[in-house]
Amino acid sequence: MPSEMVTVRSNQEVGEDVFEMRLPSSVPAKPGQFYMLRREGSALLLPRAISLCNQEEDTLTFLYKVVGEGTAELSNMKPGDKLRLTGPLGNGWPLEELSGKRVLLVGGGIGIAPLLLAAKALRQQGNPADCCLGFPHQPFYQEAFQPDCGALSIATESGVAGHKGLVTQLFDPADYEIVLCCGPTPMMKAVVALCKAAGTPVWVSLENRMACGVGACLVCTCSDHQGKNRRTCKDGPIFRGEEINFDA
Amino acid sequence: MTLETKLLGVTLKNPVLMASGTFGFGEEYAGYLDVSRLGGICSKGLTLHPREGNYGPRMWETPAGMLNSVGLQNPGVEHFIRHELPGMRGLGPAIIANLGGGTIEEYVEGARLLNSAGIDILELNISCPNVKEGGANFGLKPAIATQVVSAVRKVFSGPMLVKLSPGAENIVEMAKACRQAGADGLSLINTLLGMAIDVEQRKPVFRNIAAGLSGPAVRPVALRMVYDVVRAVDCPVVGLGGIATWRDAVEFLLAGAAAVQVGTAVFQNPEAPLEIIDGLQRYMERHGFEHISDIRLKK
Numbered sequence: 114m115p116s117e118m119v120t121v122r123s124n125q126e127v128g129e130d131v132f133e134m135r136l137p138s139s140v141p142a143k144p145g146q147f148y149m150l151r152r153e154g155s156a157l158l159l160p161r162a163i164s165l166c167n168q169e170e171d172t173l174t175f176l177y178k179v180v181g182e183g184t185a186e187l188s189n190m191k192p193g194d195k196l197r198l199t200g201p202l203g204n205g206w207p208l209e210e211l212s213g214k215r216v217l218l219v220g221g222g223i224g225i226a227p228l229l230l231a232a233k234a235l236r237q238q239g240n241p242a243d244c245c246l247g248f249p250h251q252p253f254y255q256e257a258f259q260p261d262c263g264a265l266s267i268a269t270e271s272g273v274a275g276h277k278g279l280v281t282q283l284f285d286p287a288d289y290e291i292v293l294c295c296g297p298t299p300m301m302k303a304v305v306a307l308c309k310a311a312g313t314p315v316w317v318s319l320e321n322r323m324a325c326g327v328g329a330c331l332v333c334t335c336s337d338h339q340g341k342n343r344r345t346c347k348d349g350p351i352f353r354g355e356e357i358n359f360d361a
Numbered sequence: 362m363t364l365e366t367k368l369l370g371v372t373l374k375n376p377v378l379m380a381s382g383t384f385g386f387g388e389e390y391a392g393y394l395d396v397s398r399l400g401g402i403c404s405k406g407l408t409l410h411p412r413e414g415n416y417g418p419r420m421w422e423t424p425a426g427m428l429n430s431v432g433l434q435n436p437g438v439e440h441f442i443r444h445e446l447p448g449m450r451g452l453g454p455a456i457i458a459n460l461g462g463g464t465i466e467e468y469v470e471g472a473r474l475l476n477s478a479g480i481d482i483l484e485l486n487i488s489c490p491n492v493k494e495g496g497a498n499f500g501l502k503p504a505i506a507t508q509v510v511s512a513v514r515k516v517f518s519g520p521m522l523v524k525l526s527p528g529a530e531n532i533v534e535m536a537k538a539c540r541q542a543g544a545d546g547l548s549l550i551n552t553l554l555g556m557a558i559d560v561e562q563r564k565p566v567f568r569n570i571a572a573g574l575s576g577p578a579v580r581p582v583a584l585r586m587v588y589d590v591v592r593a594v595d596c597p598v599v600g601l602g603g604i605a606t607w608r609d610a611v612e613f614l615l616a617g618a619a620a621v622q623v624g625t626a627v628f629q630n631p632e633a634p635l636e637i638i639d640g641l642q643r644y645m646e647r648h649g650f651e652h653i654s655d656i657r658l659k660k
């Protein structure tokens with residue numbers, strides 16, 4: 114079933130406050146989809162939405178950053194501990210639209226997580242994407258991207274690695290036919306603005322507070338420019354950047 | 362031993378219903394639990410006309426609960442009848458249409474359309490705490506609630522539940538008034554009003570300031586209200602508010618509820634309603650109960 118108790122296979126710190134968790138699953142997922150995770154017996158009410166970062170045979174890999182109680186609880190889990198895993202959820206990246214195109218992946222911080230599987234899918238199509246990853250300080254997980262992208266560039270705000278500055282300074286969207294982006298909202302807004310100006314279509318993976326994750330409760334809606342609501346969990350989390358009103 | 366029971370003359374496979382607004386129109390959850398095993402499904406709160414709902418943040422997690430400010434986003438009664446109801450019907454459980462409104466006329470027109478739509482039960486939501494000009498007003502004072510319920514009663518001939526707000530000035534007086542105005546049964550409770558402040562932004566989280574609190578945090582309040590109302594009215598009472606396990610459900614049945622609804626709990630575990638049904642069955646077997654109505658407090 115797409116909602117089941119599973120056993121943690123591994124859970125380790127791979128960067129500052131960034132963890133990689135491996136879980137078993139038999140249901141195939143699409144790049145860009147996400148899951149809801151809740152530790153067995155958790156005192157917290159709701160599960161946490163985490164994007165699928167990698168999928169190999171029957172193993173799912175999640176990359177997450179500790180930002181509050183729920184993610185801290187996940188980070189304390191040991192191999193053998195149980196959690197409820199619901200998913201895969203959401204629509205996933207529009208892979209059909211990418212074939213044969215010059216694609217750029219833009220990730221910011223923990224937002225790089227859902228991009229890895231897109232990079233792998235494009236590499237398999239014989240059409241590897243260029244990849245720009247931005248971090249506030251120490252980069253993480255860039256070595257996982259290396260074998261699956263064309264050109265890989267890194268930016269750090271502190272200058273500890275790669276270009277010193279913002280990820281948006283690493284690329285010109287006019288060089289690409291399509292851009293996929295995930296990161297903090299201000300970054301996604303900036304990337305969408307750059308792409309709009311260059312006339313390059315851009316897809317973003319949005320985050321919003323969720324309860325059901327399946328499209329039933331309507332707490333996770335975002336707005337498009339016409340003022341119509343879209344469910345981030347069901348109609349998204351991936352939307353055309355030009356359609357979303359980031360200031361609603 | 363059977364979990365089958367009747368609510369307002371409608372046969373239910375079991376007394377576990379899904380609460381309005383937490384289960385969409387049923388199909389959203391179809392891939393995540395065996396929906397056909399449920400006793401019934403209350404639709405998302407409908408209004409005569411479609412509504413986009415509230416702007417800004419709509420949810421904030423709280424200790425053992427959550428605040429929501431969805432604001433009755435729904436496709437409208439006609440769209441529901443044409444597009445959502447047929448799919449809902451196909452799922453198997455009894456169909457309870459939850460109806461809200463901003464004016465009495467809106468309630469009446471919505472109920473008129475639903476009267477011939479082929480739903481099993483109408484649940485009249487007289488307590489919509491999220492919609493500024495809406496239901497909250499109707500659910501607080503018995504005199505105003507009476508106007509809505511009696512007006513709807515004139516146009517809706519099927520079984521009708523009236524869903525009460527815990528914000529009512531006096532829940533027992535409210536229950537009596539709604540019963541007298543034509544309710545066949547009562548369901549309670551809707552969400553309690555609460556609020557949250559984002560300490561970093563130094564602003565209230567919700568644009569409407571207040572939002573509806575649900576989840577285990579409200580359960581003791583809901584149980585007390587159900588207990589009191591059951592003892593004051595002569596009609597079936599459906600209990601809800603924070604039910605997450607079979608034990609919680611049994612508490613409400615012991616308090617005298619004829620059936621229960623599960624809402625927020627499905628978010629933390631989509632299989633919670635089925636676990637409640639299975640737990641209820643084991644409880645009845647252990648105690649040698651034949652029917653749901655045998656689950657009663659000891660004298």
Ligand SMILES: Cc1cc2nc3c(=O)[nH]c(=O)nc-3n(C[C@H](O)[C@H](O)[C@H](O)COP(=O)(O)OP(=O)(O)OC[C@H]3O[C@@H](n4cnc5c(N)ncnc54)[C@H](O)[C@@H]3O)c2cc1C
Binds near residue numbers: 147177179184185322
């Ligand atoms: C579709 C989707 C995919 C995501 N993928 C990842 C991922 O791959 N890796 C990762 O580290 N994080 C991801 N997130 C963000 C992650 O869900 C939040 O960081 C997490 O819920 C925070 O929980 P907390 O208890 O630690 O924080 P708290 O701030 O204590 O959480 C309080 C409440 O707010 C909610 N919340 C807080 N921040 C967010 C947020 N950014 N998005 C949604 N809900 C939030 C929590 O779920 C909880 O209900 C994703 C979010 C979404 C919606």
Ligand SMILES: Cc1cc2nc3c(=O)[nH]c(=O)nc-3n(C[C@H](O)[C@H](O)[C@H](O)COP(=O)(O)O)c2cc1C
Binds near residue numbers: 330431433577624625
């Ligand atoms: C997201 C959400 C949306 C809701 N929408 C409605 C609604 O449209 N109509 C209604 O009568 N109740 C609505 N409710 C209230 C629930 O049906 C229920 O009365 C309340 O949440 C208490 O039960 P619970 O703690 O089991 O969730 C909503 C609750 C939630 C959490």
Ligand code: FES
Binds near residue numbers: 322
């Ligand atoms: S989280 Fe419930 S509709 Fe998206």
